[in-house]
Amino acid sequence: MAAQIFSAIFVIIVGVGGCVAYFWGANKLVDLIFPSRGVAGAAAIDNLRRQGLVRPWLFVGPAMIILTIYLIYPVVETLRLSFLDRGGINFVGLANYEWAFGDREFRNSILNNIIWLAVVPAACTFLGLIIAVLTDKIWWGTIAKSLIFLPLAISFVGASVIWKFIYEYRGEGQTQIGILNAVIQHFGGQPQVWISLPFWNNFFLMVILIWIQTGFAMVILSSALRGIPEETLEAAVIDGANPFQIFWKIMVPQIWGTIAVVWTTITILVLKVFDIVLTMTNGQWNSQVLANLMFDWMFRGGGDFGRGATIAIIIMIAVIPIMVWNIRQANKETGGH
């Protein structure tokens, strides 16, 4: 273990030192090859221009290399692998895609993913908005927000343990140590094994993600609400609008852009949700989702890269519209700069 700590510290020093040395050294090298000081006027200007051509690439170079290896190449490679067999050797055409749409587990995952996509972003945004509006009106709102925000720092696995403890089941009539069943039994209901209830178990898993992400929606929306000019709200009050009208007709339309950002961000997160399903049910009882199915196929029976890649591509296809929208949005904003 001492060796491990030592190697971690060593890597930090080497990594940071290496980065500094690269940037400093490369920069010096450019200055040496194309000197701009101490040479005749015309040559100096020429060299300055050459420096200007080379230097940006030195700055973005390391980032580009890493991005290419870790993200760009894999995207292309995954697409290629999705047309190959399990070992990634023989071309099989669309066989993996045909398999996917005929596979009961895959179709179940698609269906579950659609339910997740329909419920979680909507629930987080809605709850986040409500809490943001309510906490703005009370003196202890900041504390309340901090506490609701807190689960965002908790890992999905940690959150799964927390909620598994809430859903814990004991036979009927026994002392329930899971708070949900305890409450239900207290009011005379039947305790249930929540995470294996067909269909409804999906919702008990979604609750975990909603619990984590509502704080995110709340913080973003709260800051957007602060940006609404006071005058508009005052004018509405003077005109005799009631709180619901002010909320739906004045506040919500003004922060529509932010709501869209929150919604899409959580949508992407939902598409990638993996940890919660793995730790709670591992896809049993019809609770499978694409990301967990993909992980499963990466290692199932020694790993089937073709099918795993195919599932990854399906997730990617769902993300592409959001990606295009983001890039357009960013182009609009940075167009002037």
Added chain:
Amino acid sequence: MAVATGNSFASRFGVHIAVLVFVAIWTIPTLGILVSSLRDKNQIIASGWWNSFSSSTQTEAGRLPAASTQVEKDGKFVLQGNIFGDGAARNISAFGVKSAAPTQYPAGTTADLGDGVTLLLNADGSFVMASPKAFEGDRGQRIYYASSAPPKFTTDNYKTVLFSEGIGRSFMNSLTVTIPATVIPILIAAFAAYALAWMRFPGRALLIAVIIGLLVVPLQMSLIPLLKLYNGVGSFFGMPSKTYLGIWLAHTGFGLPFAIYLLRSYIAGLPREIMESARIDGASDFEIFVKIVLPLSFPVLASFAIFQFLWVWNDLLVAMVFLGTEADQIVLTAKLNALLGSRGGDWEILTTSAFVTIIVPLIVFFSLQRYFVRGLLAGSVKGG
């Protein structure tokens, strides 16, 4: 936004209540595992954690002393004593001798066990067992009883998980993964961000678009090719394919788009005058970056560092693909996942381990919340 919408007492009261309900729903789950992790392990399964401050009733099993301690009294053979030994202040409500009916007889009554054998167990644990015939054998009578014990809090669970369940080691592994994976991307991203914000070169707009596109590429797209690549590189050099170096670089790669995006939008917003006056003074881009941009960007660097730290610390997927599951490599999240499988019902282990895994993020979160929120607001397109 200070405009009050409806100022009546009732509506203000309603708002307080509503927020209180939300706060309760959002904190009770975490409170549950914190309280449970500090409880005695027998009490965790005997009563809900919300009852942990009142006495808990639990059914336990014990054994009466062996026949050798019997005395003969009034023609009967008698075993006498206290099942708690001495000292324990517990209160028995019922007892039994069959595991199927552990609370058959109320405490203080004499149970007829057949063949003239009787057993009396009092609430304080003292018992009298009598028989017309001598007791035999060196194993005493099995006995079950429901007792209520006073609340008992302990840090034993933490000692157990840290030192014998391997959580302590995993904690170190998590730190080993997280710190380099947080530090390395910062400089690389900062240089790239500066170039993308303030240097003119062909292809810049395209690069920015690519980075914004990469922000949302699902991690799943990278896993299989990188796994293959790592296996290939590993076998080519005759090294293991699952190494800390591998995961540091992977986290660097996955964190870079967000880092560049976040830093670029901040650095692009720095005042143009500062850069231009420095350039007129003869400073090169490198000098401007090191002497002006880096110091001014401290807040956003801190934001990114917190994000990346939390992201890497909380990650399960990347760790499961790129690191092994042996004690010297398994990180906290993966270990917790493994414990969920192997120690399924042992809530004293699970709640305590879960709390150990979330304590570091919670501390980081509470102490640096300001920077965290700022990063969140600036880069809310990535999310997770």
